[in-house]
Amino acid sequence: MSKKIAVFFPGRRYSVDCPLLYFADFVCSMKGYDRAFLHYARHREEKNNTTIPEDIENAKDYVMATIQAKELENYDDIVFVSKSVGTVMAGYAREELKIKNVRNIYLTPLPQTLPYIENTGSIVIAGTEDRFLDKGTLKDFCDNKGVKLYQFEGLGHSMETDNVRGSLDIIGKVQDIIEGFV
Numbered sequence: 629m630s631k632k633i634a635v636f637f638p639g640r641r642y643s644v645d646c647p648l649l650y651f652a653d654f655v656c657s658m659k660g661y662d663r664a665f666l667h668y669a670r671h672r673e674e675k676n677n678t679t680i681p682e683d684i685e686n687a688k689d690y691v692m693a694t695i696q697a698k699e700l701e702n703y704d705d706i707v708f709v710s711k712s713v714g715t716v717m718a719g720y721a722r723e724e725l726k727i728k729n730v731r732n733i734y735l736t737p738l739p740q741t742l743p744y745i746e747n748t749g750s751i752v753i754a755g756t757e758d759r760f761l762d763k764g765t766l767k768d769f770c771d772n773k774g775v776k777l778y779q780f781e782g783l784g785h786s787m788e789t790d791n792v793r794g795s796l797d798i799i800g801k802v803q804d805i806i807e808g809f810v
Contacts, residue, residue, distance in 0.1 A: 632705035634661040634810070635698065637691070637714030637721075639736075640683050643667070647795075648735055648787060651803045652709045659810055661707065664698050666691060666717070680760075684716050684740060695721045704729070707810055711735040712760075712785065719744020733806060736785050737761060747774035751809055753802055755783025778805055 634656035636644045644653065644665045656663055678686075700706055708730055710718035715737040722730045723744060731749035734741060738760050745752065752770055756763040756779050763779060770777035780787065780798060787802065788795040 630704035631702060632661045632707070633664060633698070633700065633703045634707045634709055635664045635666070635695070635700075635718075637666050637708060637710035637718045639712030639714050640680065642711050642714075646711075647799050648802055649709065649711055651799055652733070652806050655803055655807045656707065656709070656810055659807075661705075661810070662703075664694075666694055666714070680713060680738065681740070683713055684720075687713070687717055688720065691717045691721050692724065695725060700725075700727055700730075706730045707733065709733045709735070709806070712738060715741040716744070731809070733809060735802070736787060737766070739765075742769055745769070745773060745775055751776045751778065751805070753778045753780075753787075753805060755780045755785065755787055757782055758785045760785055778802075 636649055636653060638644050638649060653663055706727065706729055708718040708722065710733065715734045718732055719741055734745060734750065734752045736754050736758055737752060752766065752775055754761065754766055767777060767779065783798065787798055789798060
C-alpha cells in the first residue's frame with residue numbers, strides 16, 4: 629500500500645479552517661491521505677499594510693523548514709492543496725526542494741504563482757472575477773501549458789456568492805473537482 633500525504637497551504641487571510649481548504653481536507657482524509665497543515669497565514673480580521681509580496685517573502689523560511697520536516701521523500705503520492713498566497717508557497721517549495729512526485733491543486737492562484745504551475749499533475753480552480761489574476765490571462769496561461777482549469781463564472785477571489793446557499797453550492801462543486809483529482 630502506498631503512502632500518501634496532502635499538504636495544505638493557506639491564503640493570506642484564508643486559514644486551513646476556511647471552507648475550501650477545510651472540505652478539501654475532509655476529502656483527503658476520507659481517501660486515506662496523511663495530512664499536514666501550514667499555519668503562516670494571518671487571521672482574516674487582521675488588517676495591516678503588509679503587501680502580498682512581503683507576505684510571500686515572510687513565509688518562505690517557515691514553509692521550507694516545515695516541508696523539509698515532513699520528510700516527503702517517504703511518500704509515494706504527494707498533493708499540495710493551496711489557496712491564494714499559498715499557491716505561490718506550494719510552487720516555491722516544490723521547486724526549491726526539487727520534489728518530483730507532487731500534484732498541485734491551485735485554488736485562486738496569484739500572478740506570482742504562474743511560473744510554478746506545470747502541466748503534469750496540476751489543476752487550477754478560480755473565479756472569473758478574481759481581482760488578483762485576470763480570467764483571460766489565467767485561461768491563456770493554462771491553455772498554453774496544458775493545465776486543467778476550472779473557472780467559475782462571476783466569482784471573485786473568495787469563491788463566494790452573495791448568499792449562503794449559493795456559496796455552499798460552489799464549495800460542493802469545488803470539492804467534487806478535488807475528489808476527482810485525488
